[in-house]
Structures are given as C-alpha cells and as structure tokens.
Amino acid sequence: xxxxxxxxxxxxxxxxxxSMFWAMKRGGLAGEVVGYARSAExxxxxxxxxLCDRVCDTLAEAVEDADLVVLxxxxxxMGAVAAQIAPHLKAGATIxxxxxxxxxxxxxxxxxxxxxxxxxxxxxxxxxxxxxPASGFAELFDNRWLLIVPTEGTDPAATAQLRALWEGMGAxxxxxxAEHHDLVLAVTSHxxxxxxxxxxxxxxxxxRVTDTEVIKYSAAxxxxxxxxxxxxxxxxxxxxxxxxxxxxEILGRFTEELFALQRAIRQGDGDHLHDYFTRTRxxxxxxxxxxxxxxxxxxxxxxxxxx
Amino acid sequence: xxxxxxxxxxxxxxxxxxSMFWAMKRGGLAGEVVGYARSAExxxxxxxxxLCDRVCDTLAEAVEDADLVVLxxxxxxMGAVAAQIAPHLKAGATIxxxxxxxxxxxxxxxxxxxxxxxxxxxxxxxxxxxxxPASGFAELFDNRWLLIVPTEGTDPAATAQLRALWEGMGAxxxxxxAEHHDLVLAVTSHxxxxxxxxxxxxxxxxxRVTDTEVIKYSAAxxxxxxxxxxxxxxxxxxxxxxxxxxxxEILGRFTEELFALQRAIRQGDGDHLHDYFTRTRxxxxxxxxxxxxxxxxxxxxxxxxxx
Numbered sequence: 131x132x133x134x135x136x137x138x139x140x141x142x143x144x145x146x147x148x149s150m151f152w153a154m155k156r157g158g159l160a161g162e163v164v165g166y167a168r169s170a171e172x173x174x175x176x177x178x179x180x181l182c183d184r185v186c187d188t189l190a191e192a193v194e195d196a197d198l199v200v201l202x203x204x205x206x207x208m209g210a211v212a213a214q215i216a217p218h219l220k221a222g223a224t225i226x227x228x229x230x231x232x233x234x235x236x237x238x239x240x241x242x243x244x245x246x247x248x249x250x251x252x253x254x255x256x257x258x259x260x261x262x263p264a265s266g267f268a269e270l271f272d273n274r275w276l277l278i279v280p281t282e283g284t285d286p287a288a289t290a291q292l293r294a295l296w297e298g299m300g301a302x303x304x305x306x307x308a309e310h311h312d313l314v315l316a317v318t319s320h321x322x323x324x325x326x327x328x329x330x331x332x333x334x335x336x337x338r339v340t341d342t343e344v345i346k347y348s349a350a351x352x353x354x355x356x357x358x359x360x361x362x363x364x365x366x367x368x369x370x371x372x373x374x375x376x377x378x379e380i381l382g383r384f385t386e387e388l389f390a391l392q393r394a395i396r397q398g399d400g401d402h403l404h405d406y407f408t409r410t411r412x413x414x415x416x417x418x419x420x421x422x423x424x425x426x427x428x429x430x431x432x433x434x435x436x437x
Numbered sequence: 438x439x440x441x442x443x444x445x446x447x448x449x450x451x452x453x454x455x456s457m458f459w460a461m462k463r464g465g466l467a468g469e470v471v472g473y474a475r476s477a478e479x480x481x482x483x484x485x486x487x488l489c490d491r492v493c494d495t496l497a498e499a500v501e502d503a504d505l506v507v508l509x510x511x512x513x514x515m516g517a518v519a520a521q522i523a524p525h526l527k528a529g530a531t532i533x534x535x536x537x538x539x540x541x542x543x544x545x546x547x548x549x550x551x552x553x554x555x556x557x558x559x560x561x562x563x564x565x566x567x568x569x570p571a572s573g574f575a576e577l578f579d580n581r582w583l584l585i586v587p588t589e590g591t592d593p594a595a596t597a598q599l600r601a602l603w604e605g606m607g608a609x610x611x612x613x614x615a616e617h618h619d620l621v622l623a624v625t626s627h628x629x630x631x632x633x634x635x636x637x638x639x640x641x642x643x644x645r646v647t648d649t650e651v652i653k654y655s656a657a658x659x660x661x662x663x664x665x666x667x668x669x670x671x672x673x674x675x676x677x678x679x680x681x682x683x684x685x686e687i688l689g690r691f692t693e694e695l696f697a698l699q700r701a702i703r704q705g706d707g708d709h710l711h712d713y714f715t716r717t718r719x720x721x722x723x724x725x726x727x728x729x730x731x732x733x734x735x736x737x738x739x740x741x742x743x744x
Contacts, residue, residue, distance in 0.1 A: 206707075313645060317639070317646050318651055318655045319655075324695075325636060329629055329691060330720050331716065332628075332694050333720065334716065334720055336687075338620060348626075352629045355661075356721040359714070360717070363715045368707075377702060378699060378703060384636060384639050391634070392685060392688055395678065400513075400678055407668075407674065408670045410638055410641070413652065413663055414637075414663040414664065416652045
C-alpha cells in the first residue's frame, strides 16, 4: 500500500491511537508516526512496547512538521489541546480527531485552528472495553465504519487523503454531517452505554442479592452489560456531557417505551410483550444481513470462544 | 461416565432440550432419550437430524416408563402440560424442568403431580439467542451453572441423581430456594433482557434515524443489545409474566438510577458520572476473576472472532 502521509502525530496514546499506530505500520501508510501522551507513565509504556516511531515529551514537539495530527483524547479536553498545539502546526497540515461526539468537538476545536490548516473531524466506530497504550491492535478497524464529518469549508483534497489513510487501516469510510452523526450515535452507542452502566450499578446496589451471586450467575444478558459498562469512565463521562441533547432525547423515548412494557407486565398483557419482542428480532436479522455481525451462537460467550 | 438414568423423556424440543440430548449422548448419561414436541414440524425436524433416540407423537407415549421427565417448554404452559402427563408417569420417576422462573413453575406444576413421583425443579443458566430443535449443541452447559431449586419434601436421592446428570452434561450445580432464585435472575437476566428489548424497540421507532443507519452503525453497545433482543419471544413473554414482582422491583430501581444519571447529564455533573462509571468497572473485573468470562477484547465482535 502506498504511503499516505509523510509524518503523522498521534496526540493521546490510548486504545484508538495505539491501534492506529499498529494499523499504519501494517499498511506502510506513514513515513514516521510520532506520539504524545500527557502522562509520563503512558509515554514510558509506549517507549517500552515500541508504540510510535518516536514518543515526544511535549505537544509542541509532537505536532512539529506533522502532515497529519490526530487528537485521540477525551472529548472534554479537545478544545484545550487544540489551543496548545495551534501555534506549532505546520502550514497545510490536516488536523483530525477520533471523538465519539462531533458537533461539540467542532465547536471546541475549530476556533483555535489557524487558517492555513485543514480540519477534518472523524470518528471510527470501533473499540473494545479496554483502554491504555497496551490495548491497541492493528486489526481494530478492519471492516469497521469510519465516519468523516466535514466542517464548513473543509478542503476536499484533505478529506480524500484522510479517507485514504483510514481505508488503508481497514475501515469503510462514509461522510455524515455533525448533528446527524450525534443523533445516530446517541441511538446506537451512547444511550445503550448509559443503560448498561445503570443496570450494572443497580445490581451492585441491591443488598438482597450479593455481589458474588450477581457475578456468579450472570450467564445471560447481564454479562454483556458488564462488558459495556467496563469501558473507560473518562471517555464516557465526556461523551454524555458533550452529546447531552441527543442522549437525553433518546433516553426520554427509552423511558417511555420501558414504562409501556412495565405496564404490560403488571397488567399481564402477554400479546403486547410478544408483539414487541417479535419486532425486535427483525432488527437483529437486519444487522446480520448487513454483515455487521454473525449469527453464531455467542450469547455472552464470545470471549470464551475466541480462546 | 456411568449411565445416570435408564430412560429420559424431553418434553419440548428447543434449544435447551436439543442441547441436553447431545450432551447426554456425549457423556453416555442415559440409556434411551425420547422426545416430544407439540408441533408436527418440530418432531419431523428432530427425526431428520437424529435428535432423540425416539420421537413420540403424544405426551403419554413420551413419558411412559421414563425415569426422568424434563419439561423444556415455555414457563406459561408448564401447568397445563404437567396436568396432561400426570396420569402416565412411572412410579418413582423424577420430574424436572428448565424454566427461567421457579416459584411460578412450582406453583403451576406441583399440584398436578402424583405422590409417587419426585419433583426437582432446575434451571440451567445457559443459552444463545437461537431457538428450535436444530439450535442445540453438546457444549452449551459446559462450565455453566445449573441451579436446583428443591421443593418441600424433595427426596435427597432424587436430587443427587439429577445433579449427577447435569454435572455429566458439564454444568456446575448449586441449590437455591425459589424466591431467591427468582430475584437473582431478575437482576442478572430478566431485567437486562427487557431493557435490551426496549432499547432495540426505541431505535426502530425513531424516524429521524433510518433503520439502515441503526443497523449499519451499530458497532458499539447497541449490537450486544440486538443479540439479546433476538431471543425467543414466547419464552421471554412468559418469563416476565411469571416473574412479575421481582422483575418490576428491579425495573423500578433501574428507572430511579437512570433518572439520577440523566439528571447528572442535564446538570453537567461530570463527577457523578465518572464515579458511577468507575464503580461499574469493578463488577466486570469480578466477573472475569470468577471465570465467567475472559477479558479478551470482544466488544460486539464475539461472533466474528469465533469464525
């Protein structure tokens, strides 16, 4: 695969950045990949495991002469970091990010950037419940979606180049506007995460069922929730705070529907329940047909089978 | 492994019964396994795929001379089927079931059984989102929990024999009383299933996000929900109706917690969110340490990795 960028700077060295590094190496997509992390411990780990061709101790050093700078940091600090790197960016460089929320990130970052760089926000729909510099792997983005969210006046050539990088890392790239992105993600990811967090918290609070029992007997359903609820707390706090409106809208609808089902249970309305559960089956079939998952029996056993 | 029962009758030939058949064959645990399903189509499929040593066309024929009869049918019809088989049961036989709810099943079944049989209710904590006679496999119960819920006056010898069968099929067996069982399952399985069903229904209702988008971009979180929400509608309708009180109690607590988190989002209370999310991580670690799952990165990718 041909090299797409001469020099790439990864700001923040967690799951996404480390996976990007290994995926870029796998594809020979970048001449040099430099990395920066705020924590000295993370930088130390990165150096130990060979994450990045060069790990820098300052933001200024990391972005110097970079043709592409990717902000791989929690959504809540995007604006502050953009302000810090702005004076050190190379003319003509592309600035991108991997945040799970787009409208808020654009509002935070765009005002700080000089006119002579290209801002191309993006979001890879890929992840695991693990975090940190050692959690990445080259295959994370293979056959996953990467959504590019162009801002007003984004240069088509800069967008095309970023698209080529992500395609080289295995992703399928689509473009979407920021508001729509944030609503789609509220439905498919943000609200489900909050719900999983909540259910796991409820189990933990319940004194009549011991923690040991919750843990031992979580064979069905609950275990999938605990996996989701193990995701990085800082990242998710920022996601909810910065995609507040869309998340609250979806949660409002969710609560309405849940109340209707609770009522059906209380009143013994089996037809309502059966109809509802039959309808949800069809969505699952759609996902399998769309190639986003397989129908191999796997209910909470995925980890085990991949041994 | 030594044979545990001379003749076993499986009533209902779905995921659990078909997995029991293959697991009993694997272990040489039963002399003959006969099966019955209400639908002629299911019986036909069972005969075609060699499910059961003998498939019977009537309940009476299936339970005749059986040393163990296992009711593998939706919870809502347990009482009716118990009434039908009662006159045909062999003296000294053990009657068991695999229902996800126990107090209600005991209340339905026990009154119909003659005094000269042993009733030993049980519940295997294992499953996939698939159903039907062709969905079973011998490994389903390996290293999964089987909860035995003895009723008043259950014969310890009959309980021990059933325990030996399930251990032979790979399960870890524990005993629990019916009320506690139903509460533990409401937390770890029933409420999470209802919540997953609800979230998938919400996504389907939302007109501003197309079904195609929900399906395409369901990389994180939501896909785990759709897997759960694809489970058998009849089975789950009956579970909720027959474990009404415990399920509604847990859903009430869930709603309280969800409202508190929604409020934190609305008010921008990041500390509340971060603390909550940090606490839920610990439960996940507990589950991994308890050997109920692995920490291999698998977020919604389980099916894919097991190819």
